[in-house]
Amino acid sequence: MALDFFELRREMLMEERAKRSRPDSVSVSQARAEPLQLPETCPLRKEKARVSPQRLDGLDVWYAPEFIDEDEENSLLSTLDPDESWVRVRGRSLLRFGGPAGSADFVLEPLPLFVASVADAASGFVGVCLNHCLVNSYAPGEGIMAHTDGPAYDHVTATLSCGQDRLVYFAKRLRPAQVGTPLDTGPVASVLLRRRSLLVFKNDAYIHHTHEIEPTKLEVVGTKAPCINLRLAEAHEGDQIPVVARRLSFTLRRAKAD
Ligand SMILES: O=C(O)CCC(=O)C(=O)O
Ligand SMILES: [Fe+2]
Known part of the structure:
Protein backbone atom coordinates (compact mmCIF):
# COMPACT_ATOMS: atom_id res chain seq x y z
CA MET A 1 0.00 0.00 0.00
CA ALA A 2 1.39 3.40 -0.95
CA LEU A 3 1.90 6.07 1.65
CA ASP A 4 -0.76 8.67 1.12
CA PHE A 5 1.23 11.79 1.93
CA PHE A 6 -1.48 13.97 0.50
CA GLU A 7 -3.98 12.52 2.91
CA LEU A 8 -1.57 12.89 5.83
CA ARG A 9 -0.89 16.48 4.86
CA ARG A 10 -4.60 17.17 4.55
CA GLU A 11 -5.21 15.71 8.00
CA MET A 12 -2.43 17.83 9.42
CA LEU A 13 -3.84 21.00 7.92
CA MET A 14 -7.31 20.15 9.19
CA GLU A 15 -5.91 19.55 12.65
CA GLU A 16 -4.02 22.84 12.58
CA ARG A 17 -7.12 24.64 11.42
CA ALA A 18 -9.19 23.02 14.14
CA LYS A 19 -6.61 24.02 16.76
CA ARG A 20 -6.70 27.62 15.59
CA SER A 21 -10.46 27.75 15.78
CA ARG A 22 -10.54 26.52 19.39
CA PRO A 23 -11.12 29.41 21.82
CA ASP A 24 -8.17 28.41 24.00
CA SER A 25 -5.88 27.79 21.06
CA VAL A 26 -2.33 29.08 21.10
CA SER A 27 -0.76 30.67 18.08
CA VAL A 28 1.19 28.44 15.71
CA SER A 29 4.49 29.98 16.78
CA GLN A 30 3.68 29.36 20.44
CA ALA A 31 2.60 25.84 19.65
CA ARG A 32 5.87 25.21 17.87
CA ALA A 33 7.86 26.36 20.88
CA GLU A 34 6.43 23.56 22.99
CA PRO A 35 8.84 20.72 23.75
CA LEU A 36 8.35 17.63 21.67
CA GLN A 37 7.19 14.40 23.23
CA LEU A 38 8.86 12.03 20.79
CA PRO A 39 8.90 8.34 21.54
CA GLU A 40 12.38 6.89 21.99
CA THR A 41 12.08 4.99 18.75
CA CYS A 42 10.12 5.88 15.64
CA PRO A 43 7.52 3.31 14.71
CA LEU A 44 8.55 1.99 11.29
CA ARG A 45 5.99 1.36 8.64
CA LYS A 46 5.58 -2.34 8.24
CA GLU A 47 3.14 -2.33 5.32
CA LYS A 48 5.69 -1.69 2.61
CA ALA A 49 8.87 -3.70 2.21
CA ARG A 50 11.65 -1.30 1.32
CA VAL A 51 15.00 -2.25 -0.10
CA SER A 52 17.80 -1.39 2.28
CA PRO A 53 20.45 0.99 0.95
CA GLN A 54 23.63 -0.70 -0.29
CA ARG A 55 27.11 0.45 0.62
CA LEU A 56 28.98 2.15 -2.21
CA ASP A 57 32.69 1.73 -2.88
CA GLY A 58 35.17 3.98 -1.20
CA LEU A 59 33.00 6.19 0.99
CA ASP A 60 30.63 5.86 3.94
CA VAL A 61 27.75 6.20 1.51
CA TRP A 62 24.73 3.96 0.95
CA TYR A 63 22.13 4.11 -1.82
CA ALA A 64 18.73 2.54 -2.35
CA PRO A 65 16.99 2.95 -5.72
CA GLU A 66 13.19 3.08 -5.73
CA PHE A 67 12.95 3.60 -1.98
CA ILE A 68 9.47 4.97 -2.54
CA ASP A 69 7.11 4.17 -5.38
CA GLU A 70 5.67 6.54 -7.97
CA ASP A 71 2.42 7.06 -6.09
CA GLU A 72 4.32 8.06 -2.99
CA GLU A 73 6.56 10.38 -5.00
CA ASN A 74 3.63 12.07 -6.73
CA SER A 75 1.90 12.42 -3.44
CA LEU A 76 4.93 14.12 -1.88
CA LEU A 77 5.41 16.41 -4.86
CA SER A 78 1.79 17.51 -4.91
CA THR A 79 1.59 17.87 -1.14
CA LEU A 80 4.38 20.43 -1.12
CA ASP A 81 3.52 22.13 -4.36
CA PRO A 82 3.26 25.09 -4.45
CA ASP A 83 1.47 26.69 -1.52
CA GLU A 84 4.01 26.19 1.21
CA SER A 85 5.92 29.15 2.57
CA TRP A 86 9.21 28.28 0.94
CA VAL A 87 12.19 30.34 2.04
CA ARG A 88 14.71 31.30 -0.61
CA VAL A 89 18.22 30.37 0.53
CA ARG A 90 21.28 30.85 -1.68
CA GLY A 91 19.73 29.92 -4.97
CA ARG A 92 17.26 27.26 -3.83
CA SER A 93 14.04 27.05 -1.82
CA LEU A 94 13.79 25.51 1.60
CA LEU A 95 11.28 24.28 4.14
CA ARG A 96 12.37 23.28 7.62
CA PHE A 97 10.61 20.80 9.88
CA GLY A 98 11.78 19.98 13.39
CA GLY A 99 12.98 23.40 14.50
CA PRO A 100 16.10 25.58 14.19
CA ALA A 101 18.70 22.87 14.89
CA GLY A 102 22.00 24.30 16.06
CA SER A 103 20.60 27.57 17.42
CA ALA A 104 21.13 28.37 21.11
CA ASP A 105 17.43 28.17 21.98
CA PHE A 106 16.70 25.10 19.85
CA VAL A 107 13.77 23.02 20.98
CA LEU A 108 12.85 20.02 18.88
CA GLU A 109 9.51 20.51 17.16
CA PRO A 110 7.20 17.67 16.15
CA LEU A 111 7.40 16.67 12.52
CA PRO A 112 4.17 16.94 10.59
CA LEU A 113 2.75 13.48 9.99
CA PHE A 114 3.66 13.24 6.34
CA VAL A 115 7.30 14.19 7.06
CA ALA A 116 7.36 11.84 10.05
CA SER A 117 6.26 9.00 7.80
CA VAL A 118 9.22 9.66 5.49
CA ALA A 119 11.54 9.90 8.50
CA ASP A 120 10.14 6.68 9.92
CA ALA A 121 10.61 4.83 6.65
CA ALA A 122 14.30 5.83 6.59
CA SER A 123 15.09 5.59 10.30
CA GLY A 124 15.32 1.82 10.47
CA PHE A 125 17.96 1.70 7.76
CA VAL A 126 19.96 4.54 9.24
CA GLY A 127 19.98 3.14 12.75
CA VAL A 128 18.86 6.31 14.52
CA CYS A 129 15.50 7.95 14.92
CA LEU A 130 15.54 10.77 12.38
CA ASN A 131 13.75 13.73 13.90
CA HIS A 132 14.58 16.66 11.65
CA CYS A 133 13.95 17.42 8.00
CA LEU A 134 14.95 20.06 5.50
CA VAL A 135 13.05 19.96 2.25
CA ASN A 136 15.07 21.53 -0.55
CA SER A 137 13.44 22.50 -3.82
CA TYR A 138 15.70 22.99 -6.81
CA ALA A 139 14.46 24.47 -10.05
CA PRO A 140 16.45 23.56 -13.17
CA GLY A 141 19.81 25.32 -12.91
CA GLU A 142 19.74 25.48 -9.12
CA GLY A 143 21.99 23.57 -6.74
CA ILE A 144 23.60 23.61 -3.33
CA MET A 145 27.18 24.70 -2.78
CA ALA A 146 29.78 22.40 -1.24
CA HIS A 147 29.16 22.14 2.50
CA THR A 148 29.12 19.77 5.44
CA ASP A 149 25.99 19.23 7.50
CA GLY A 150 27.76 20.27 10.69
CA PRO A 151 27.71 19.42 14.38
CA ALA A 152 24.06 20.16 15.15
CA TYR A 153 23.11 16.64 14.08
CA ASP A 154 24.27 13.08 14.64
CA HIS A 155 26.80 12.28 11.91
CA VAL A 156 24.35 10.71 9.52
CA THR A 157 22.16 12.11 6.77
CA ALA A 158 19.46 10.35 4.76
CA THR A 159 18.12 12.06 1.66
CA LEU A 160 15.04 11.08 -0.26
CA SER A 161 14.96 12.47 -3.81
CA CYS A 162 11.81 13.28 -5.78
CA GLY A 163 10.99 14.79 -9.13
CA GLN A 164 14.30 14.93 -10.97
CA ASP A 165 17.55 12.95 -11.16
CA ARG A 166 20.61 14.91 -10.04
CA LEU A 167 24.26 14.27 -9.23
CA VAL A 168 25.75 14.93 -5.81
CA TYR A 169 29.52 15.39 -5.53
CA PHE A 170 31.62 14.49 -2.51
CA ALA A 171 34.96 16.27 -2.01
CA LYS A 172 37.57 15.97 0.73
CA ARG A 173 37.19 18.69 3.30
CA LEU A 174 40.32 20.72 3.98
CA ARG A 175 41.77 20.51 7.47
CA PRO A 176 42.53 23.95 8.92
CA ALA A 177 46.29 23.45 8.35
CA GLN A 178 45.65 22.76 4.67
CA VAL A 179 43.70 25.91 3.94
CA GLY A 180 45.67 28.02 1.48
CA THR A 181 47.95 25.17 0.40
CA PRO A 182 47.86 23.99 -3.21
CA LEU A 183 45.77 20.83 -2.89
CA ASP A 184 43.47 19.14 -5.32
CA THR A 185 40.13 19.87 -3.71
CA GLY A 186 37.99 18.63 -6.59
CA PRO A 187 35.28 16.04 -6.01
CA VAL A 188 36.47 12.51 -5.27
CA ALA A 189 33.17 10.79 -6.03
CA SER A 190 29.70 11.44 -7.30
CA VAL A 191 26.40 9.68 -6.70
CA LEU A 192 23.53 9.76 -9.14
CA LEU A 193 20.45 10.57 -7.10
CA ARG A 194 17.63 9.07 -9.08
CA ARG A 195 14.08 10.10 -8.35
CA ARG A 196 12.60 8.04 -5.51
CA SER A 197 16.01 6.95 -4.22
CA LEU A 198 17.38 7.17 -0.71
CA LEU A 199 20.97 8.27 -0.12
CA VAL A 200 22.59 7.75 3.27
CA PHE A 201 25.99 9.10 4.21
CA LYS A 202 27.69 9.10 7.55
CA ASN A 203 30.91 9.19 9.57
CA ASP A 204 33.87 9.97 7.27
CA ALA A 205 31.58 11.03 4.40
CA TYR A 206 29.66 13.28 6.81
CA ILE A 207 32.59 14.72 8.76
CA HIS A 208 35.56 14.79 6.38
CA HIS A 209 33.82 15.36 3.06
CA THR A 210 31.69 18.11 1.63
CA HIS A 211 28.73 17.44 -0.63
CA GLU A 212 27.47 19.60 -3.45
CA ILE A 213 24.89 19.72 -6.22
CA GLU A 214 25.98 21.84 -9.14
CA PRO A 215 23.75 24.68 -10.36
CA THR A 216 23.43 23.15 -13.80
CA LYS A 217 20.78 22.33 -16.38
CA LEU A 218 22.70 19.34 -17.67
CA GLU A 219 24.21 16.62 -15.51
CA VAL A 220 26.87 14.46 -17.15
CA VAL A 221 27.51 11.23 -15.29
CA GLY A 222 31.05 10.41 -14.24
CA THR A 223 32.98 13.17 -15.96
CA LYS A 224 33.97 15.37 -13.00
CA ALA A 225 34.33 12.51 -10.53
CA PRO A 226 33.73 8.76 -10.68
CA CYS A 227 30.07 7.92 -10.19
CA ILE A 228 30.07 5.25 -7.50
CA ASN A 229 26.51 3.97 -7.91
CA LEU A 230 26.41 3.36 -11.68
CA ARG A 231 25.07 -0.17 -11.28
CA LEU A 232 22.44 0.61 -8.68
CA GLN A 240 23.62 13.11 -20.07
CA ILE A 241 20.72 14.05 -17.84
CA PRO A 242 18.90 17.24 -18.75
CA VAL A 243 17.60 18.97 -15.64
CA VAL A 244 14.10 19.88 -16.72
CA ALA A 245 11.98 19.50 -13.59
CA ARG A 246 11.94 20.67 -10.02
CA ARG A 247 13.74 18.35 -7.62
CA LEU A 248 12.47 18.01 -4.08
CA SER A 249 14.76 16.42 -1.55
CA PHE A 250 13.96 15.43 2.00
CA THR A 251 17.14 15.72 4.05
CA LEU A 252 16.57 13.76 7.23
CA ARG A 253 18.82 13.89 10.25
CA ARG A 254 18.79 13.49 13.99
CA ALA A 255 19.11 16.90 15.59
CA LYS A 256 20.89 16.97 18.93
CA ALA A 257 18.34 18.35 21.32
CA ASP A 258 20.29 18.63 24.58
O1 LIG B 1 19.23 18.11 -1.91
C1 LIG B 1 20.12 17.35 -1.53
O2 LIG B 1 20.23 16.20 -1.94
C2 LIG B 1 21.15 17.84 -0.54
C3 LIG B 1 20.60 18.74 0.50
C4 LIG B 1 21.64 19.06 1.53
O3 LIG B 1 22.79 18.79 1.37
C5 LIG B 1 21.25 19.72 2.78
O4 LIG B 1 20.08 20.11 2.94
O5 LIG B 1 22.13 19.86 3.65
FE1 LIG C 1 23.89 18.90 3.19
Whole structure:
Protein backbone atom coordinates (compact mmCIF):
# COMPACT_ATOMS: atom_id res chain seq x y z
CA MET A 1 0.00 0.00 0.00
CA ALA A 2 1.39 3.40 -0.95
CA LEU A 3 1.90 6.07 1.65
CA ASP A 4 -0.76 8.67 1.12
CA PHE A 5 1.23 11.79 1.93
CA PHE A 6 -1.48 13.97 0.50
CA GLU A 7 -3.98 12.52 2.91
CA LEU A 8 -1.57 12.89 5.83
CA ARG A 9 -0.89 16.48 4.86
CA ARG A 10 -4.60 17.17 4.55
CA GLU A 11 -5.21 15.71 8.00
CA MET A 12 -2.43 17.83 9.42
CA LEU A 13 -3.84 21.00 7.92
CA MET A 14 -7.31 20.15 9.19
CA GLU A 15 -5.91 19.55 12.65
CA GLU A 16 -4.02 22.84 12.58
CA ARG A 17 -7.12 24.64 11.42
CA ALA A 18 -9.19 23.02 14.14
CA LYS A 19 -6.61 24.02 16.76
CA ARG A 20 -6.70 27.62 15.59
CA SER A 21 -10.46 27.75 15.78
CA ARG A 22 -10.54 26.52 19.39
CA PRO A 23 -11.12 29.41 21.82
CA ASP A 24 -8.17 28.41 24.00
CA SER A 25 -5.88 27.79 21.06
CA VAL A 26 -2.33 29.08 21.10
CA SER A 27 -0.76 30.67 18.08
CA VAL A 28 1.19 28.44 15.71
CA SER A 29 4.49 29.98 16.78
CA GLN A 30 3.68 29.36 20.44
CA ALA A 31 2.60 25.84 19.65
CA ARG A 32 5.87 25.21 17.87
CA ALA A 33 7.86 26.36 20.88
CA GLU A 34 6.43 23.56 22.99
CA PRO A 35 8.84 20.72 23.75
CA LEU A 36 8.35 17.63 21.67
CA GLN A 37 7.19 14.40 23.23
CA LEU A 38 8.86 12.03 20.79
CA PRO A 39 8.90 8.34 21.54
CA GLU A 40 12.38 6.89 21.99
CA THR A 41 12.08 4.99 18.75
CA CYS A 42 10.12 5.88 15.64
CA PRO A 43 7.52 3.31 14.71
CA LEU A 44 8.55 1.99 11.29
CA ARG A 45 5.99 1.36 8.64
CA LYS A 46 5.58 -2.34 8.24
CA GLU A 47 3.14 -2.33 5.32
CA LYS A 48 5.69 -1.69 2.61
CA ALA A 49 8.87 -3.70 2.21
CA ARG A 50 11.65 -1.30 1.32
CA VAL A 51 15.00 -2.25 -0.10
CA SER A 52 17.80 -1.39 2.28
CA PRO A 53 20.45 0.99 0.95
CA GLN A 54 23.63 -0.70 -0.29
CA ARG A 55 27.11 0.45 0.62
CA LEU A 56 28.98 2.15 -2.21
CA ASP A 57 32.69 1.73 -2.88
CA GLY A 58 35.17 3.98 -1.20
CA LEU A 59 33.00 6.19 0.99
CA ASP A 60 30.63 5.86 3.94
CA VAL A 61 27.75 6.20 1.51
CA TRP A 62 24.73 3.96 0.95
CA TYR A 63 22.13 4.11 -1.82
CA ALA A 64 18.73 2.54 -2.35
CA PRO A 65 16.99 2.95 -5.72
CA GLU A 66 13.19 3.08 -5.73
CA PHE A 67 12.95 3.60 -1.98
CA ILE A 68 9.47 4.97 -2.54
CA ASP A 69 7.11 4.17 -5.38
CA GLU A 70 5.67 6.54 -7.97
CA ASP A 71 2.42 7.06 -6.09
CA GLU A 72 4.32 8.06 -2.99
CA GLU A 73 6.56 10.38 -5.00
CA ASN A 74 3.63 12.07 -6.73
CA SER A 75 1.90 12.42 -3.44
CA LEU A 76 4.93 14.12 -1.88
CA LEU A 77 5.41 16.41 -4.86
CA SER A 78 1.79 17.51 -4.91
CA THR A 79 1.59 17.87 -1.14
CA LEU A 80 4.38 20.43 -1.12
CA ASP A 81 3.52 22.13 -4.36
CA PRO A 82 3.26 25.09 -4.45
CA ASP A 83 1.47 26.69 -1.52
CA GLU A 84 4.01 26.19 1.21
CA SER A 85 5.92 29.15 2.57
CA TRP A 86 9.21 28.28 0.94
CA VAL A 87 12.19 30.34 2.04
CA ARG A 88 14.71 31.30 -0.61
CA VAL A 89 18.22 30.37 0.53
CA ARG A 90 21.28 30.85 -1.68
CA GLY A 91 19.73 29.92 -4.97
CA ARG A 92 17.26 27.26 -3.83
CA SER A 93 14.04 27.05 -1.82
CA LEU A 94 13.79 25.51 1.60
CA LEU A 95 11.28 24.28 4.14
CA ARG A 96 12.37 23.28 7.62
CA PHE A 97 10.61 20.80 9.88
CA GLY A 98 11.78 19.98 13.39
CA GLY A 99 12.98 23.40 14.50
CA PRO A 100 16.10 25.58 14.19
CA ALA A 101 18.70 22.87 14.89
CA GLY A 102 22.00 24.30 16.06
CA SER A 103 20.60 27.57 17.42
CA ALA A 104 21.13 28.37 21.11
CA ASP A 105 17.43 28.17 21.98
CA PHE A 106 16.70 25.10 19.85
CA VAL A 107 13.77 23.02 20.98
CA LEU A 108 12.85 20.02 18.88
CA GLU A 109 9.51 20.51 17.16
CA PRO A 110 7.20 17.67 16.15
CA LEU A 111 7.40 16.67 12.52
CA PRO A 112 4.17 16.94 10.59
CA LEU A 113 2.75 13.48 9.99
CA PHE A 114 3.66 13.24 6.34
CA VAL A 115 7.30 14.19 7.06
CA ALA A 116 7.36 11.84 10.05
CA SER A 117 6.26 9.00 7.80
CA VAL A 118 9.22 9.66 5.49
CA ALA A 119 11.54 9.90 8.50
CA ASP A 120 10.14 6.68 9.92
CA ALA A 121 10.61 4.83 6.65
CA ALA A 122 14.30 5.83 6.59
CA SER A 123 15.09 5.59 10.30
CA GLY A 124 15.32 1.82 10.47
CA PHE A 125 17.96 1.70 7.76
CA VAL A 126 19.96 4.54 9.24
CA GLY A 127 19.98 3.14 12.75
CA VAL A 128 18.86 6.31 14.52
CA CYS A 129 15.50 7.95 14.92
CA LEU A 130 15.54 10.77 12.38
CA ASN A 131 13.75 13.73 13.90
CA HIS A 132 14.58 16.66 11.65
CA CYS A 133 13.95 17.42 8.00
CA LEU A 134 14.95 20.06 5.50
CA VAL A 135 13.05 19.96 2.25
CA ASN A 136 15.07 21.53 -0.55
CA SER A 137 13.44 22.50 -3.82
CA TYR A 138 15.70 22.99 -6.81
CA ALA A 139 14.46 24.47 -10.05
CA PRO A 140 16.45 23.56 -13.17
CA GLY A 141 19.81 25.32 -12.91
CA GLU A 142 19.74 25.48 -9.12
CA GLY A 143 21.99 23.57 -6.74
CA ILE A 144 23.60 23.61 -3.33
CA MET A 145 27.18 24.70 -2.78
CA ALA A 146 29.78 22.40 -1.24
CA HIS A 147 29.16 22.14 2.50
CA THR A 148 29.12 19.77 5.44
CA ASP A 149 25.99 19.23 7.50
CA GLY A 150 27.76 20.27 10.69
CA PRO A 151 27.71 19.42 14.38
CA ALA A 152 24.06 20.16 15.15
CA TYR A 153 23.11 16.64 14.08
CA ASP A 154 24.27 13.08 14.64
CA HIS A 155 26.80 12.28 11.91
CA VAL A 156 24.35 10.71 9.52
CA THR A 157 22.16 12.11 6.77
CA ALA A 158 19.46 10.35 4.76
CA THR A 159 18.12 12.06 1.66
CA LEU A 160 15.04 11.08 -0.26
CA SER A 161 14.96 12.47 -3.81
CA CYS A 162 11.81 13.28 -5.78
CA GLY A 163 10.99 14.79 -9.13
CA GLN A 164 14.30 14.93 -10.97
CA ASP A 165 17.55 12.95 -11.16
CA ARG A 166 20.61 14.91 -10.04
CA LEU A 167 24.26 14.27 -9.23
CA VAL A 168 25.75 14.93 -5.81
CA TYR A 169 29.52 15.39 -5.53
CA PHE A 170 31.62 14.49 -2.51
CA ALA A 171 34.96 16.27 -2.01
CA LYS A 172 37.57 15.97 0.73
CA ARG A 173 37.19 18.69 3.30
CA LEU A 174 40.32 20.72 3.98
CA ARG A 175 41.77 20.51 7.47
CA PRO A 176 42.53 23.95 8.92
CA ALA A 177 46.29 23.45 8.35
CA GLN A 178 45.65 22.76 4.67
CA VAL A 179 43.70 25.91 3.94
CA GLY A 180 45.67 28.02 1.48
CA THR A 181 47.95 25.17 0.40
CA PRO A 182 47.86 23.99 -3.21
CA LEU A 183 45.77 20.83 -2.89
CA ASP A 184 43.47 19.14 -5.32
CA THR A 185 40.13 19.87 -3.71
CA GLY A 186 37.99 18.63 -6.59
CA PRO A 187 35.28 16.04 -6.01
CA VAL A 188 36.47 12.51 -5.27
CA ALA A 189 33.17 10.79 -6.03
CA SER A 190 29.70 11.44 -7.30
CA VAL A 191 26.40 9.68 -6.70
CA LEU A 192 23.53 9.76 -9.14
CA LEU A 193 20.45 10.57 -7.10
CA ARG A 194 17.63 9.07 -9.08
CA ARG A 195 14.08 10.10 -8.35
CA ARG A 196 12.60 8.04 -5.51
CA SER A 197 16.01 6.95 -4.22
CA LEU A 198 17.38 7.17 -0.71
CA LEU A 199 20.97 8.27 -0.12
CA VAL A 200 22.59 7.75 3.27
CA PHE A 201 25.99 9.10 4.21
CA LYS A 202 27.69 9.10 7.55
CA ASN A 203 30.91 9.19 9.57
CA ASP A 204 33.87 9.97 7.27
CA ALA A 205 31.58 11.03 4.40
CA TYR A 206 29.66 13.28 6.81
CA ILE A 207 32.59 14.72 8.76
CA HIS A 208 35.56 14.79 6.38
CA HIS A 209 33.82 15.36 3.06
CA THR A 210 31.69 18.11 1.63
CA HIS A 211 28.73 17.44 -0.63
CA GLU A 212 27.47 19.60 -3.45
CA ILE A 213 24.89 19.72 -6.22
CA GLU A 214 25.98 21.84 -9.14
CA PRO A 215 23.75 24.68 -10.36
CA THR A 216 23.43 23.15 -13.80
CA LYS A 217 20.78 22.33 -16.38
CA LEU A 218 22.70 19.34 -17.67
CA GLU A 219 24.21 16.62 -15.51
CA VAL A 220 26.87 14.46 -17.15
CA VAL A 221 27.51 11.23 -15.29
CA GLY A 222 31.05 10.41 -14.24
CA THR A 223 32.98 13.17 -15.96
CA LYS A 224 33.97 15.37 -13.00
CA ALA A 225 34.33 12.51 -10.53
CA PRO A 226 33.73 8.76 -10.68
CA CYS A 227 30.07 7.92 -10.19
CA ILE A 228 30.07 5.25 -7.50
CA ASN A 229 26.51 3.97 -7.91
CA LEU A 230 26.41 3.36 -11.68
CA ARG A 231 25.07 -0.17 -11.28
CA LEU A 232 22.44 0.61 -8.68
CA ALA A 233 21.33 3.71 -10.57
CA GLU A 234 21.39 1.84 -13.89
CA ALA A 235 23.55 4.50 -15.46
CA HIS A 236 26.68 4.68 -17.59
CA GLU A 237 29.61 7.03 -17.61
CA GLY A 238 28.90 9.87 -19.99
CA ASP A 239 25.11 9.67 -19.67
CA GLN A 240 23.62 13.11 -20.07
CA ILE A 241 20.72 14.05 -17.84
CA PRO A 242 18.90 17.24 -18.75
CA VAL A 243 17.60 18.97 -15.64
CA VAL A 244 14.10 19.88 -16.72
CA ALA A 245 11.98 19.50 -13.59
CA ARG A 246 11.94 20.67 -10.02
CA ARG A 247 13.74 18.35 -7.62
CA LEU A 248 12.47 18.01 -4.08
CA SER A 249 14.76 16.42 -1.55
CA PHE A 250 13.96 15.43 2.00
CA THR A 251 17.14 15.72 4.05
CA LEU A 252 16.57 13.76 7.23
CA ARG A 253 18.82 13.89 10.25
CA ARG A 254 18.79 13.49 13.99
CA ALA A 255 19.11 16.90 15.59
CA LYS A 256 20.89 16.97 18.93
CA ALA A 257 18.34 18.35 21.32
CA ASP A 258 20.29 18.63 24.58
O1 LIG B 1 19.23 18.11 -1.91
C1 LIG B 1 20.12 17.35 -1.53
O2 LIG B 1 20.23 16.20 -1.94
C2 LIG B 1 21.15 17.84 -0.54
C3 LIG B 1 20.60 18.74 0.50
C4 LIG B 1 21.64 19.06 1.53
O3 LIG B 1 22.79 18.79 1.37
C5 LIG B 1 21.25 19.72 2.78
O4 LIG B 1 20.08 20.11 2.94
O5 LIG B 1 22.13 19.86 3.65
FE1 LIG C 1 23.89 18.90 3.19
